[in-house]
Amino acid sequence: MPASETPRRKLLKNTISRCPACHQPAPAGVWKERQADGSDRIVLSRTCPEHGKSSAVISSDARFYWLAQGSDDNRCGAGCACSADPSGLTGTLGKNAFAGKDATxxxxxxxxxxxxxxxxxxxxxxxxxxxxxxxxxxxxxxxxxxxxxxxxxxxxxxxxxxxxxxxxxxxxxxxxxxxxxxxxxxxxxxxxxxxxxxxxxxxxxxxxxxxxxxxxxxxxxxxxxxxxxxxxxxxxxxxxxxxxxxxxxxxxxxxxxxxxxxxxxxxxxxxxxxxxxxxxxxxxxxxxxxxxxxxxxxxxxxxxxxxxxxxxxxxxxxxxxxxxxxxxxxxxxxxxxxxxxxxxxxxxxxxxxxxxxxxxxxxxxxxxxxxxxxxxxxxxxxxxxxxxxxxxxxxxxxxxxxxxxxxxxxxxxxxxxxxxxxxxxxxxxxxxxxxxxxxxLDSFCRYYSGFPDCAPDKPVATSTLPS
Known part of the structure; x- marks a missing residue:
């Protein structure tokens, strides 16, 4: 059995998380941990090169956690803020009001x-x-x-x-x-x-x-x-x-x-x-x-x-x-x-x-x-x-x-x-x-995260009512 896995701790998957101190991306693992009472919980642990290790419980009971892993094919598509396409808008359907080009x-x-x-x-x-x-x-x-x-x-x-x-x-x-x-x-x-x-x-x-x-x-x-x-x-x-x-x-x-x-x-x-x-x-x-x-x-x-x-x-x-x-x-x-x-x-x-x-x-x-x-x-x-x-x-x-x-x-x-x-x-x-x-379009969690690399364009054009 690998040293990283014990009967009380099992690695379920690897993912990318964020450092709670600097909010930079950090490699992370999702672990199932056996508790003293025999129940299992799910813990997310990450390591930041600058601020070290940190962990948080993401499911207090493993029965209510579902293992789902990401894939490059599942990244946001056209028109999404995290799209790989710089414009975020490609394809052949209709004229897009923002990009001035066709959008799919x-x-x-x-x-x-x-x-x-x-x-x-x-x-x-x-x-x-x-x-x-x-x-x-x-x-x-x-x-x-x-x-x-x-x-x-x-x-x-x-x-x-x-x-x-x-x-x-x-x-x-x-x-x-x-x-x-x-x-x-x-x-x-x-x-x-x-x-x-x-x-x-x-x-x-x-x-x-x-x-x-x-x-x-x-x-x-x-x-x-x-x-x-x-x-x-x-x-x-x-x-x-x-x-x-x-x-x-x-x-x-x-x-x-x-x-x-x-x-x-x-x-x-x-x-x-x-x-x-x-x-x-x-x-x-x-x-x-x-x-x-x-x-x-x-x-x-x-x-x-x-x-x-x-x-x-x-x-x-x-x-x-x-x-x-x-x-x-x-x-x-x-x-x-x-x-x-x-x-x-x-x-x-x-x-x-x-x-x-x-x-x-x-x-x-x-x-x-x-x-x-x-x-x-x-x-x-x-x-x-x-x-x-x-x-x-x-x-x-x-x-x-x-x-x-x-x-x-x-x-x-x-x-x-x-x-x-x-x-x-x-x-x-x-x-x-x-x-x-x-x-x-942007994920709710990304948009409100406050992470520097996820912040929407600012300042936002707003109006104020006349006094």
Missing amino acids: IEQLSTCLALIEIVDSCNLACPTCFADSPVGTHAKLKYHRLPELKKRISGVLERKQHIEILQLSGGEPTLHPDFFELLDWIHEQPGIDYALINTNGVRLSKDDEFLQQLGKRVARGHLQLYLQFDGPQEAGQRDLRGADLRKMKQLAMQRCQSIGLPVTLAMTVNEHNLPNLWETIEWGISHDNCRGVSFQPMFLSGRSTASTPGHRLNTADIILGAVGQSNKRLSFDDFTPLPCGDPNCATIGYLLKTPLGIRSISDFINFSEVQGFLKDKVHYRIEDLAQCGCDNTDLGDILKQYELRERDTFRLFIKPFMDAWTWDEDRIDRCCTHVIRPDGK
Whole structure:
């Protein structure tokens, strides 16, 4: 047995990570480690020539880690920020507004495309991944409508289709042309769904804004992504700098009054980890709530630290939610999504029945429809030409549940990466993209990483409202 491997430690793969000190690329290994209690965890260890070795746990329970390795064939395609082509745009389909040349249809999936329409925010959360400056009214910095349309149109030209377009920021509801942009998005046949990522402040206070939003709800294809850190007191001030629970409750009630579907976006740290099931129950108690997106806190923007501490990961969320549910939720209710790296997104469902909330595993065995993940460590470009959720039995099942949105409650776990948890293999197959100011697509984790070699072009052309 090689000296590097012992019965308690096994190398699963080699990858490229980042040094937490200097953020430069560093060779790394992913290891399975046996614990004293007999359980296994997954550890990412790297060595920086200047700053030495550092490690972080990327899965507290090896049962919830899937071995997936990168390949040169899986790098981002045309129009992506990390494309090998200097222009990022090659091929023979259509005229590209940015590069001034023909552009090909991009092959890799974009399940969600995020665009920052406002740089400023009306809150100053200590954990803001975008590090948005506080600014409203005359100090508001926003992107002009023609420029936003141009960027979105460029992606549609290259990809032909955007499944979900997320309006983000800063606080997107502050944009002076918000409804004109939303109306334009709904007119685009290539965009399936608009998702508004908001802290809820304006929704809770502005009657005219609520009324205008209500007029658009009847069209469908619209949902709110409401920042929500749980109904408990613990962790509220650590995450947002204030206890905003009453405001969130009011925003939720006002969304319900206009029939606007809402997904709760919960940043999870050690303070609110014990309240996962309580958050699920709170969401289920609201008819317009479609689910909870759990996002373990990562180090980006204002969230910085020199040491990782106890980093939460997908396994922590699954173990916590199942353990708190009093057997109303099980491990079998969750499955990784195949459209990106299987460690990038995990989804589960609860079913609303006349007899109450039921576990989805009472009706379907996810393990029987995720054969594409078994022993699959090398992905081919053909696997990624379409989203895996579009061409698998699992995809068909998930679509059926999404169409029955009043009968289902979605549980989504999205662990974003920072320097401590960086695995370049995951970037190869990212399907959550940001539409950058230059019009290119970039992995969410790359865009917000703060790494010098991954920074988008700055300064960004912004406008300010007249005083």
